[in-house]
Amino acid sequence: MPYFVMELFSTMPGLPGLFVACAFSGTLSTVAASINALATVTFEDFVKSCFPRLSDKLSTWISKGLCRYSRWIFYSIS
Numbered sequence: 390m391p392y393f394v395m396e397l398f399s400t401m402p403g404l405p406g407l408f409v410a411c412a413f414s415g416t417l418s419t420v421a422a423s424i425n426a427l428a429t430v431t432f433e434d435f436v437k438s439c440f441p442r443l444s445d446k447l448s449t450w451i452s453k454g455l456c457r458y459s460r461w462i463f464y465s466i467s
Contacts, residue, residue: 424463428455 390412398404432452437443443451 420463424456424459427459428452431455431459 391409394405394408398408429452432448432455436451436455437448
């Protein structure tokens with residue numbers, strides 16, 4: 390990809406960096422959405438079915454914890 394970007398945008402200063410920044414931003418957005426989706430599905434399917442009467446505050450804390458835990462799982466896999 391770097392060779393393609395430099396070949397395509399070599400005459401326009403700043404555009405290769407902008408292209409790489411956009412590609413990196415898209416990757417980060419996809420990873421963040423995947424982590425949040427995994428945490429939400431885990432919470433809705435497993436935690437809520439085991440504990441149906443959780444308060445909103447506790448549900449929020451559990452969701453945030455699952456999101457952090459999911460992030461570490463993704464980091465350790467990669």
